[in-house]
Amino acid sequence: MKDFFNPGEILLKENEIYNFCYYIISGKVNTSLKNRELSSGEFIGVMSFITGKPLLESYIANTKVEVLKIDKNSISKILEEKEFSLFIEHVGKLYINLFFKSLFGVTPNIYELLISKAMVTNRKDLIEDMQLDETDVLLAELDQILNAGEIFESELPEDPEIATESFKSLFNKENIDLAGIIVFTTNYIRKNADNSQLCEDLIYGFEKSIEIEDRALVKYFLYLSCIYCNDSKRIKEVLEEYLEILRFWGIPAWGEMMIRIENYDSFLNIFNKKNVGDKNEM
Amino acid sequence: MKCELITNLSKDIKEIAYIQTGLVISTLKYEEKEKLGQVFCEGDYFGLDSLVFGINLIDYYAVGKTRFKKESYQLFTELLKDKDYYDKFFLNLKITFLEIASFMKKREEEILLLNLRKIYNRSPQIKGLPKDFILNYISIDKINSLLESNVIVEDEEFFYYNPK
Numbered sequence: 419m420k421d422f423f424n425p426g427e428i429l430l431k432e433n434e435i436y437n438f439c440y441y442i443i444s445g446k447v448n449t450s451l452k453n454r455e456l457s458s459g460e461f462i463g464v465m466s467f468i469t470g471k472p473l474l475e476s477y478i479a480n481t482k483v484e485v486l487k488i489d490k491n492s493i494s495k496i497l498e499e500k501e502f503s504l505f506i507e508h509v510g511k512l513y514i515n516l517f518f519k520s521l522f523g524v525t526p527n528i529y530e531l532l533i534s535k536a537m538v539t540n541r542k543d544l545i546e547d548m549q550l551d552e553t554d555v556l557l558a559e560l561d562q563i564l565n566a567g568e569i570f571e572s573e574l575p576e577d578p579e580i581a582t583e584s585f586k587s588l589f590n591k592e593n594i595d596l597a598g599i600i601v602f603t604t605n606y607i608r609k610n611a612d613n614s615q616l617c618e619d620l621i622y623g624f625e626k627s628i629e630i631e632d633r634a635l636v637k638y639f640l641y642l643s644c645i646y647c648n649d650s651k652r653i654k655e656v657l658e659e660y661l662e663i664l665r666f667w668g669i670p671a672w673g674e675m676m677i678r679i680e681n682y683d684s685f686l687n688i689f690n691k692k693n694v695g696d697k698n699e700m
Numbered sequence: 701m702k703c704e705l706i707t708n709l710s711k712d713i714k715e716i717a718y719i720q721t722g723l724v725i726s727t728l729k730y731e732e733k734e735k736l737g738q739v740f741c742e743g744d745y746f747g748l749d750s751l752v753f754g755i756n757l758i759d760y761y762a763v764g765k766t767r768f769k770k771e772s773y774q775l776f777t778e779l780l781k782d783k784d785y786y787d788k789f790f791l792n793l794k795i796t797f798l799e800i801a802s803f804m805k806k807r808e809e810e811i812l813l814l815n816l817r818k819i820y821n822r823s824p825q826i827k828g829l830p831k832d833f834i835l836n837y838i839s840i841d842k843i844n845s846l847l848e849s850n851v852i853v854e855d856e857e858f859f860y861y862n863p864k
Contacts, residue, residue: 465797468790468794468797469797469798469801470794490786490790493780493786494781497777497778497780497781498777506751506752507752509748509793510751510753511752513748513749513796513797513800514749514757514758516800516801517728517737517800518728519804520800520801520802520803520804520806521728521730521737521803521811522728522730522735523805524730528757531757532755535755536755544753544754
């Protein structure tokens with residue numbers, strides 16, 4: 419069953435006990451305690467649903483939110499669906515996290531644990547699957563972002579230096595126009611894909627997005643920098659510098675994946691094979 | 701009594717296990733340390749990690765002649781359609797979560813004590829944990845403190861919970 423919430427509405431309240439949890443279909447949800455932002459594909463209230471214990475924090479709609487309500491009755495209806503496998507995977511992750519937290523007081527990186535265990539037990543099949551799964555998820559997310567820029571077209575200065583200045587000036591306005599930045603950037607990449615300055619400009623965009631604290635824009639420029647900067651060492655340096663901020667904002671997957679240079683290379687191979695983001699077509 | 705590492709869970713397909721008779725002990729490795737986790741008794745499910753990821757992040761050891769049955773992911777989802785199975789599984793899941801959460805900030809010997817108490821209450825055949833195995837994870841000094849305070853007792857082969 420789907421539920422809908424308007425910005426500011428509380429989906430689940432701290433200290434309450436719920437016999438259901440939610441799967442976010444679309445929209446953004448903020449948590450009250452740690453102020454994390456959750457978005458589509460994430461679950462909320464699962465621990466309370468399983469254990470019957472009160473929630474530790476409230477969940478508040480940050481935008482219009484559409485959720486799938488998961489309770490005893492609905493589980494039996496979604497057993498064959500993707501949502502159930504995502505739900506049980508989430509439960510598995512919660513369990514592993516709780517196990518580590520209880521015995522060692524740490525929250526592990528489950529992806530790294532899986533890779534390391536698969537290597538120890540010589541499960542090459544799993545290693546390949548995991549890398550491909552992760553890459554597919556990232557590609558899907560990337561497709562969405564790149565398509566957003568495809569809708570618009572805009573005029574750009576012919577002179578590359580002036581174009582760079584125009585690009586940078588977009589971040590220094592009093593009222594930043596996010597859609598304008600995305601449109602300009604998409605066109606800028608299209609015309610300057612072979613320009614070595616592009617990499618530094620995208621990194622500039624990434625750093626400025628962090629400065630103005632716009633999570634979506636951070637993600638956008640993180641993706642673009644990783645793809646359009648051929649110098650993987652440079653990207654690694656930037657990611658290492660900002661990894662803690664990315665973790666804090668809950669954008670660890672790309673940053674951590676890219677920071678492992680072997681994954682960066684394997685990602686690029688797959689990316690190129692699928693012809694996503696062909697420089698001339700973008 | 702031997703404790704044998706279970707290696708045949710999720711070897712080819714994703715599986716979860718259900719204990720028919722006996723006892724399973726879990727251990728967890730992190731960096732260079734390895735610690736005793738929770739124990740699973742008759743009627744308990746173990747291997748949620750195996751069901752979800754197709755590989756065990758937690759190590760599971762079968763104590764003596766423990767028997768368990770494996771259910772594939774596909775069979776598991778089929779079985780969940782049955783109300784009794786669903787209730788049994790989610791009740792067990794709740795207990796499993798609450799148990800492991802109760803270990804938080806506990807010392808190793810306190811976790812051992814909680815496990816021995818569970819075995820005393822829940823395990824009809826095997827009533828304790830093999831000493832040889834336990835001493836791989838917990839130092840003899842810590843065990844001695846439990847023995848001295850009389851909360852656990854021992855024989856040649858096992859440590860037991862002492863209800864008195």
